Amino acid sequence: MSLESKKRKPNWTDDEMKILTSCVIENKDVLFAKLSASVTNEKKKAVWEDIAKQINSSSALCKRETAEIKKKWKDARSIVKKKEASRKYQTKRTGGGPPPESILSIIPDKLISRIDGGVDTAFASNSETSTNTASDPDAEFILNLIGVKERRVIAEERKADALERIAAAFENKFGI
Known part of the structure; x- marks a missing residue:
């Protein structure tokens, strides 16, 4: 094999990864479902080919x-x-x-929140979440990560409020 025939493709861009992520999340019911009369290998292949067309376009x-x-x-x-x-x-x-860095700090917030057709776990009932994720371990994993991210945001907001109260108390006491 010559070097020209084995040429490397460029790295994936952020836009390509965003499109891949959104398309996979949008089609996860077909892509990760068990094979049945309504979900066949041909259907899964067609969805992957559609994702490829969107990325290539x-x-x-x-x-x-x-x-x-x-x-x-x-x-x-x-x-x-x-x-x-x-x-x-x-x-x-x-x-x-120091505590280890959370994986959620690496994932852009836009990919985690406000996904079209997604369920906001802060407002979803437990029965909705459990039925949606019972057959899809990846969805359950992502929902768990989102829950961790939301709890961390709430904790950070509480810390900021507490620091503001402490600063106000110092200002009042020492006249700074």
């Missing part, structure tokens, strides 16, 4: 093949799961040092 750099797009999704999901598992492991260890 937005990117002028290169054309991505369906197998390459499926592999990228599998690799990205694997990386997120490994990082979250590592973060959980680090939080259970003893010793000093």
Whole structure:
């Protein structure tokens, strides 16, 4: 094989990853469902091909093949799961040092919140969440990550309020 035939494709852009993520979330009911009379391999292949068309229509750099797009999704999901598992492991260890960085701080907020057709877990009842995620472990994992992110935001807001009250008390007491 010559070097020209084995040329490397450019790295995935943020826009390509956003399109991939939104398309997979939009079609997760078909892509990750068990095979049945209504969900066949052909239907899954057609959805992946549609995702490939959407990614290729937005990117002028290169054309991505369906197998390459499926592999990228599998690799990205694997990386997120490994990082979250590592973060959980680090939080259970003893010793000093700063807390580990949450995987949710890496994921853009736009991808986590306000997903069209998504369920806002802050307002969803437990029965809705459990029925939606019972058949999809990836959706359950994502919902758990979103819940962690929301709890961290609430905790940070409480800390900011407490610091403002402390600063106001110092100002009153010492006239600063």
